[in-house]
């Protein structure tokens with residue numbers, strides 16, 4: 001690989017999303033296309049809770065390694081987006097409003113007892129990646145958020161149209177994400193474009209984004225195998 005301009009690097013990052021973001025996964029198509037039962041949608045929300053709940057842990061470990069107040073302030077905003085400020089609910093709390101709206105017991109969701117092993121391993125791999133890899137790779141791994149407004153729009157409009165058990169209120173988690181994600185991306189992308197200034201670093205940021213796409217994909221694979229086809233939930237996992 002030759003050294004790319006920052007613009008060419010951004011194009012290469014976007015091409016990774018075109019190729020492997022979870023918007024292409026069959027489970028996503030079934031979810032927004034109205035092809036799932038209520039129990040299968042509950043399984044999705046319950047498992048995805050672990051992703052939401054783990055995001056602040058990965059952001060906190062990233063903040064700990066940022067070298068300046070300016071950088072830490074920028075990343076701290078994400079912690080507030082997810083954890084809230086004690087007055088306004090954050091994303092984790094809003095995700096529980098979603099699982100409430102789908103009729104799941106909150107204590108059961110938070111206990112993680114019904115989680116698929118595949119979800120646990122994929123999410124834990126993200127937190128560990130951010131803790132152990134370089135700051136540049138850790139920041140680059142957040143860049144799937146470049147692609148999330150698209151999948152969120154598709155999911156929200158499709159679910160509202162196709163399921164009588166889903167209301168706009170149930171899905172309010174997603175509304176703030178449509179403005180928060182582009183704000184997150186503006187910073188992370190400009191950081192990556194400025195700091196990936198060698199071929200080796202450019203290869204690392206591209207690999208970090210592929211890794212992140214893969215762990216999002218693996219979460220939907222786990223749901224598909226357990227609840228759609230061949231529908232074999234592992235021992236102890238949530239049963240609709």
Ligand SMILES: O=C(O)c1cc(C(=O)O)c2c(n1)C(=O)C(=O)c1cc(C(=O)O)[nH]c1-2
Pocket residue numbers: 055091141142143144145147148151152177216
């Ligand atoms: O709905 C989605 O498909 C989706 C995807 C992603 C993503 O691409 O990582 C995030 C979110 N949602 C999300 O809600 C969110 O808070 C979030 C934080 C992060 C991150 O890596 O820091 N990704 C995502």
